[in-house]
Amino acid sequence: MTIPEVLSYAIREAWYLLTGFGGSDWADRRDAPGPARAGALSSGSDAEKLEKAFESNDYKGLVELLRSEAKIEAFKERMHPWADDPKTVGALSATHLAIQASLAEAGSPSVKEEIFKAGAIPPLVGFLSSGETDRVHAAVVALRFLTAECSSSTTAAYEAGAVRLLLQQIGSPPRGKRAAAATALRNICLEKDEYRAEFVGLGGLDGLVQQLDASEECDPALQDVDMQLEAILNLQDLLEDLDGNAIDSYVRKARDAGAVKPLQQLALSENDEVTTSAKEVLALLGA
Numbered sequence: 228m229t230i231p232e233v234l235s236y237a238i239r240e241a242w243y244l245l246t247g248f249g250g251s252d253w254a255d256r257r258d259a260p261g262p263a264r265a266g267a268l269s270s271g272s273d274a275e276k277l278e279k280a281f282e283s284n285d286y287k288g289l290v291e292l293l294r295s296e297a298k299i300e301a302f303k304e305r306m307h308p309w310a311d312d313p314k315t316v317g318a319l320s321a322t323h324l325a326i327q328a329s330l331a332e333a334g335s336p337s338v339k340e341e342i343f344k345a346g347a348i349p350p351l352v353g354f355l356s357s358g359e360t361d362r363v364h365a366a367v368v369a370l371r372f373l374t375a376e377c378s379s380s381t382t383a384a385y386e387a388g389a390v391r392l393l394l395q396q397i398g399s400p401p402r403g404k405r406a407a408a409a410t411a412l413r414n415i416c417l418e419k420d421e422y423r424a425e426f427v428g429l430g431g432l433d434g435l436v437q438q439l440d441a442s443e444e445c446d447p448a449l450q451d452v453d454m455q456l457e458a459i460l461n462l463q464d465l466l467e468d469l470d471g472n473a474i475d476s477y478v479r480k481a482r483d484a485g486a487v488k489p490l491q492q493l494a495l496s497e498n499d500e501v502t503t504s505a506k507e508v509l510a511l512l513g514a
Contacts, residue, residue: 273297273316281323286345292320293350309403310364321351321365328372339377348373348383355392364404367396371407374414381418390415390426397434406454409438413461423465432480435462439489452498459493459504462486466511473511487514 273295280288295316306312306322313319324347331338351373354366370389373380389411396408412431416423426432438458466477490512493505 277316277320284327286342286347289320289324290345290347290350293317309401310368311361313365314361318361318365321354321362321369325365325369325372328369339373339380342373343377343380343383348380349387352384352387352389352392355396367404367407367411371411374411378418381415385415385418385422390422391429394429394431394434405438406457409435409461410457413464416465427477427480432465432477433484435465436481436484436486439486439493452501455493455501456504459501459508463508463511478512482512487512
């Protein structure tokens with residue numbers, strides 16, 4: 228089964244753009260030349276359904292296709308700096324939902340609510356325990372964006388068991404996956420105090436502290452400074468209440484987890500934002 232080249236081209240370019248490494252405007256790429264067909268599609272096939280759902284932003288249709296195990300041909304170029312390329316229609320559907328959620332942050336916040344209403348959250352959380360790397364990676368990226376400032380999606384992710392499953396992702400490579408999972412967890416924890424308490428009780432602060440390691444070898448495909456800043460801010464958000472006051476019990480846990488030393492290293496960064504943010508968290512920790 229082959230996905231039409233125009234479909235794979237558009238998704239690849241949008242996936243690339245959401246990471247910040249592409250250089251062209253999404254609207255231009257979406258209308259890229261095509262639609263050259265790499266092979267025939269049978270009527271009613273999952274690939275054909277995916278093409279139609281993609282072209283019309285049919286979120287319900289994309290969610291229904293998440294369960295599809297229909298194989299797709301390998302992409303000629305890597306789609307994403309760290310995430311595995313989709314190998315099935317289901318994983319490719321998740322990739323498109325991730326793209327739409329990321330683009331929503333730029334001007335169409337209602338898109339996240341629409342994706343939630345289409346029932347996307349439970350199956351995406353389910354992908355995290357699928358054992359299939361392409362599905363896990365697509366789900367981590369999608370949840371990172373869908374849980375940002377979208378209460379419905381955040382609550383649904385928590386109720387589907389996302390906290391435990393995302394925690395399993397912040398301790399294993401690749402680095403970009405760990406960072407995206409950590410931010411998704413931060414989004415969930417800020418929704419309700421009970422979510423945050425469960426996260427901390429499961430040892431989540433240890434995982435966030437591990438993200439601060441500035442000595443880790445840099446990945447040339449990733450924007451290292453941005454990842455460092457995100458790691459610092461994620462920890463800070465978990466240690467402060469809504470009024471910006473320190474939550475003493477969590478501060479103690481962060482100190483016990485070894486947060487001071489990596490923050491001191493980050494405070495020496497050549498980047499002003501990283502330095503300032505690291506110093507703020509150090510002050511929060513009383514160091």
